[in-house]
Amino acid sequence: MRDKVLIGYGQGFWGDSILGPVRLVREGPLDYLALDYLAEVTMSIMQKLKGRNPRAGYATDFVAMLQRTLPDITRKGIKVIANAGGVNPEACLEAVLDLAKKQGIRGLRVGIVEGDDVLARVPELLRNGHPLANMDDGRPLSAVQDRLLSANVYVGGFAVAECLAAGAQIVIGGRLTDPALVAGPMIHEFGWGRTDWDNLAAGTMAGHIAECGAQCTGGNYTGWREVKDFVRIGYPIIEASPDGTFVVTKHEGTGGLVNRNTVVSQLLYEMGDPKRYLGPDCTADFTSAKVEEAGPDRVRLSGIRGGPATPTYKVSLSYHNGFKTTGQLTVSGPDAAAKAKLCADIVWGRLALDGCTFAAHEKLVEIVGAGVCHAGITESRDPPEVVLRLGVKCDDEDKVDRFGMEIVPLVTSGPPGVTGFAGGRPKATDIVGYWPALLDKTQVQTRVRVEVS
Amino acid sequence: MVRVKLGSFAFARSGDKGDGSNVGVFVTNAADYELIRRELTVERVKQHFHAICKGEVTRYEAANLLALNFLLRDSLGGGGSESLKTDAQGKTHGLALLEMVVER
Numbered sequence: 001m002r003d004k005v006l007i008g009y010g011q012g013f014w015g016d017s018i019l020g021p022v023r024l025v026r027e028g029p030l031d032y033l034a035l036d037y038l039a040e041v042t043m044s045i046m047q048k049l050k051g052r053n054p055r056a057g058y059a060t061d062f063v064a065m066l067q068r069t070l071p072d073i074t075r076k077g078i079k080v081i082a083n084a085g086g087v088n089p090e091a092c093l094e095a096v097l098d099l100a101k102k103q104g105i106r107g108l109r110v111g112i113v114e115g116d117d118v119l120a121r122v123p124e125l126l127r128n129g130h131p132l133a134n135m136d137d138g139r140p141l142s143a144v145q146d147r148l149l150s151a152n153v154y155v156g157g158f159a160v161a162e163c164l165a166a167g168a169q170i171v172i173g174g175r176l177t178d179p180a181l182v183a184g185p186m187i188h189e190f191g192w193g194r195t196d197w198d199n200l201a202a203g204t205m206a207g208h209i210a211e212c213g214a215q216c217t218g219g220n221y222t223g224w225r226e227v228k229d230f231v232r233i234g235y236p237i238i239e240a241s242p243d244g245t246f247v248v249t250k251h252e253g254t255g256g257l258v259n260r261n262t263v264v265s266q267l268l269y270e271m272g273d274p275k276r277y278l279g280p281d282c283t284a285d286f287t288s289a290k291v292e293e294a295g296p297d298r299v300r301l302s303g304i305r306g307g308p309a310t311p312t313y314k315v316s317l318s319y320h321n322g323f324k325t326t327g328q329l330t331v332s333g334p335d336a337a338a339k340a341k342l343c344a345d346i347v348w349g350r351l352a353l354d355g356c357t358f359a360a361h362e363k364l365v366e367i368v369g370a371g372v373c374h375a376g377i378t379e380s381r382d383p384p385e386v387v388l389r390l391g392v393k394c395d396d397e398d399k400v401d402r403f404g405m406e407i408v409p410l411v412t413s414g415p416p417g418v419t420g421f422a423g424g425r426p427k428a429t430d431i432v433g434y435w436p437a438l439l440d441k442t443q444v445q446t447r448v449r450v451e452v453s
Numbered sequence: 454m455v456r457v458k459l460g461s462f463a464f465a466r467s468g469d470k471g472d473g474s475n476v477g478v479f480v481t482n483a484a485d486y487e488l489i490r491r492e493l494t495v496e497r498v499k500q501h502f503h504a505i506c507k508g509e510v511t512r513y514e515a516a517n518l519l520a521l522n523f524l525l526r527d528s529l530g531g532g533g534s535e536s537l538k539t540d541a542q543g544k545t546h547g548l549a550l551l552e553m554v555v556e557r
Contacts, residue, residue, distance in 0.1 A: 265466040268466050324537060374505075377504070
């Protein structure tokens, strides 16, 4: 057993900078490269793409990233763990094998983890007494069942470890949890068992810290003035040990900052009850961790306690929930905010003249620049200019499109100083509703498969 | 005792939790931790976010991190992909909390 394993996290979400993984692979030692490509909305988009093309429905960015990094990855023997498979890990596997072939790389072992996608099984699960009720408000799934777009179980680190044990150098999953991409390699390397709650909690916590990429290395840090060289910001590396302690760090010579504050900031990100962080492998107690600085850009965590996992998996379902659009205009001073407010009233008034009305909760008016993000806290009475953002949402697509037609006319038929209209008429887009639910673990069997280029 | 902005000595991070946001705030020493535990009551935080948070506020403590974590329910205009708001994920709510003025 190795006494230290280096796990880099190169992608915090689909759309993160490709420089993250490229530089993690090139600029220092690394054993594993973890990459997250999924969010709740992503799965529904991928289902749609797969519906149109059975070879689509995975994160194509992952393949583009490998195109640049695969030579280094194979030469250095770095293992890659990604949930890039989306709703079609099989197609992602083939794309990666094709790429390896094109690059003349032979013997690359690529594995997939399947079994998280339960969309086709929803009717059967409901029949067998698994209600998949909404975790937040208790509504039965029947409320949206005819509009479902995706349904995926959050799979944990043991499935990743199983795929690694089967010999994969590249592990492609569907809805693997973000922390599982880090906990999985630790389980594999250190032989942690299913009831090693403290170690599993440490793996989960390490994954939580790293899962948003540069958000633990100086990104989005409210002490941002301390951060040097954002341009060359280093993505995080977890230096893991078999006893469950780990160090958060980054490659030497990279920009950014790792200290107690940047790590604690990220520990608190999207946090609920810090005593009970629920994951598929364990329950982690974030209040048990000792967080200490251990040299420049090194923070050690130890003493992490965990407890048994719950008997259920979390399931992320998405469904079609109407239409929305937003449009914007820039309004200059003098009296920018007052004129923007008038513009908004004109739009709603003209729509009403044409029989098109929206309920209060279906409309949005934001006067960006006058205090939108911090409404009621920091506001400006008379900014030199503002951006007026207007939006609507409802079940009627035509009404949403009708709204989109009344924004640009303000340039010539409203108060003076209205400009900045670009991008054409805003069009209705689908609203994807998010439906979190629980499913008994006995109902889900993950499978792994490894193929060789 | 002087009146200062929370942001002059504390740090924060926020993000989305369903149709609400979470705001984590932390400090760097025990005295300041006692201060934020005393000053940042659920009522005061709810009042601070009166124009943003339409639901209930819950507070959690993590003494090892010298941190408090607040859940602000119904603060995203529908949440995630349903919201029309600029800050549909509550990314800026942490900085909003740091604008609060406290006695220190």
